[in-house]
Amino acid sequence: MFHFSNIVRTKGDPKIVEGGPSLKQPADQLARALGWFSIGLGVVELFAPRRVTHTLGMEGHETLVRTFGVREIVAGIMSLSVDKNAGLWARVGGDGLDAAALLSGLTADNPKKGNIALALLMVGGIAVLDYRAAQDTKPQRPPRDARRKLYPNRSGFPKGIESARTAARQIAAHAKTNEVKQGDERRVP
């Protein structure tokens, strides 16, 4: 079967002798790691929600955990894409939701509140990483109101636009030849 992973480079083509520097930043690597982590956690939450609720003493909240799982997977996929920044901010928001949900389970009568405290600590740590990565991968697009160079003099027509328009009228005939070359049968009555 055809598969893209079966492609190989043709023998005889240039090969790398010495690699040059990569523009990838540590934040890009961090974003990747967080993206995969997000997907991993999301899969567990989506497919084994009972294990999660059991560990946290929060039985009965499986649907919520599943929803959170979907959220983690979506944010993870975004963090791995060229729009990683949006994915990382989605993760920061998600960390907030996670913390809120965990806090709601932190009741005096929960026998697993030790685990919840641990989970809260983890969420806090990850949130710091998410926030750092989101800050450091801010898109470099200039803001809309940034001052820009404008190019009002770059017409591309050394003899001026008017002369180009005039020439065009004569050239219309030439364009018709190209049309015929294309094998175009269209004729205007």
Add this chain to the structure above:
Amino acid sequence: MKALVWHGKEDIRCDTVTDPEIQDPRDAIIKVTSCAICGSDLHLFHNFIPGMLPGDIMGHETMGEVVEVGSGVDGKLKKGDRIVVPFTIICGECDQCKRGNFSVCETTNRKRHLADKVFGHTTAGLFGYTHLTGGYPGGQAEYLRVPFADATHIKVPPGIPDEQLLFLSDIFPTGWQAAAQCDIEPTDTVAIWGCGPVGQMAIRSAILLGANQVIAIDCLPERLSMAEAGGATTINFETESVVERLQELTDGRGPEKCIDCVGMEAHVMPSLPDTLLDRAKQMVMAESDRPHVLREMIYVCRPGGIISVAGVYSGLSDMLPMGAFMNKGLTMRTGQTHVNRWTDDLLRRIEEGEIDPSFVITHTVPLAQGPEMYQVFRDKRDSCVKVVLKP
């Protein structure tokens, strides 16, 4: 030699690689004097077009001096010739080449089994593009092997600077073909989506082909100012409704001819909800393209009109309004550019001073700065429109 090498998504590096060698009697090797970064390279930079391998050399807009020719190039090229290299590799002999359909040459894709599977039929080999089109090393490098060099070249005279000639390799004939396949009539309004380098060339081409009115659409002030300089009326799609403005400018008829110079990575913004949905689907590989511009063109084009697509699409596009397309009796023409079909004519126009394509260049830097310039061009920093690299 030095070359810009693809290592993965958003990771292009200036590596040292082995020099290219003649592999076939029809090969030639050129010493590159100028090369450029194209919007198509950005699709590869983002890994939106499948079939790249880490280690592939980028670049398909290249010119230089012939330094070595194979025994089969006989007479067509010799050492010292100055050539621009078309991005489509052509044999010059197959049925498609004879028809002038060079970008679908049946001979030059050395990995045609891949293209046959994915596209149904093979298309021409392309430089510095994916393995679907042959995986040929590209020309953002100090040297380039030109396969089928006896046909795959545009000889250019001395005395004209590289900057005026380089774009014969791709964007000038691309903008030209986009306009030419609109069969422009003197009363036509031609609307052009995207004012990147290809859109800029399409604007000038539509003027030279005699359009009555040219309307250009983008959101970047610097590119819109350049479009206006070339004779276009402009629409900023971030602040205005494209459909409403086009209706206004054509007394409600809609433009007769619509040209897409944007392609598969249309701008994503909340006020255009379809682009958000496309982006989401693209992320989970449920759709490969973001065809917002195609949808808009079909909707706004005057019935009986022509839609010309220069922007690159890679795979599957969802939710195209086929009902409007069919009932309005529209025609769609597309294609990678048949570069050599147009270049004799375009070279003459440059020589005669009718047009000077170097107007589009905003940045010229050494090859080693290429990786940074991919980012600058992608992010539209520093009012960047077109980057030329000097090896």
